[in-house]
Amino acid sequence: MKTDQELYQAWRDGDIEGFKALFERYQRRLYQVILGWSKNPSWAEELFQESWVRVIEHKDDFDPNKKFSSWLFQIALNLTRDYWRKQKRVKISDLEQSELIDAKENPEQILAEKETQKQVLNALGQLSEVEQEVFMLRHFGGMSFSEIAELLGINLNTVLSRMHQAVKHLKKIIGDIQ
């Protein structure tokens, strides 16, 4: 399997397949991370698209010796932080039910899953922004704790402490859902 660096280089040299492979590798993770941060599927789609547009527009500015995933998540994080500033905290209860899961066929299952997703996103919304950043980058972004420390410009112990706090809070909030 080709590395991110090889795929990026191929794309930079004009091979669109390089981009497609990178997109395929990160699209799901990035969307989930942004969804967790924004707690709003419509906004998550907007931010997701905008993140990739930035990657496409600034591909020549990226230093190929650095990690592509860190660059990608950094772009998404910056956009999300702007979004947070504009939106403050979005309460999931404000969202339309129809915005959530709509790909399943069984109506009862759809309702149950929508309810679970709503509660999970609401639970994430109760974490502090710094806890959300660390938790989503580690769990859905697949970044290591040390990579997160580097991306956020904080030390490893702070990252681990924020992750621990996030898990502790989520257990408490989501424990009732389970």
Next chain:
Amino acid sequence: MSHEQYENTLLKFFYGELSGEQEQEFRKHLDSCSVCQKELSELKLLLQTLDKAFDQPLKKEIVKRIITQAKAKTKAKISITNSIKFWLKPRWASGWAFAFLAVIAIGISVWLLFPEPTPEKYDYWLLAEDLQSLEDKFSKDSLIAYKSETNNGLLDLEPELEGFETGFESEGEDFYQLELDLYQIEIVSQGIFEI
């Protein structure tokens, strides 16, 4: 290690970020620690719930839009290496074969339609005419002196020009060659007239 420190180790263990030695050590601890066992099973359950809630496919139109945008912004870099690599791809093999055959066919057609022209012949008398024109170039007095000495005029140059004559008479001599040879004759003649 205090039990609080195991909280961070447990997270690293769950995400596979411990070194081999650290992992072995933690597994030993886990076997005998009911608190860590409970923590780990709760963590797994929590994250499974989250994974399920986030298991949502991305809309196809979004994917399509991004790929289209990337294509529009991706231009192939024109470099010699890339060009060679591109044109040597197997998909161009039939194209190359066709181009090769086309060149051969065009070459044969041209050869058949436009045969090589028969070269003009230059004989000695033509040469003599040329030499006559040379007379004008040299001093008339020296020519007259030479003619009166030999009493035969320019025709006496024949033995000296024997080597050149052969060249003029052979087929395939072109105008350039004629010019060249005349130049040499001129030198020879000049030499003779200077004597």
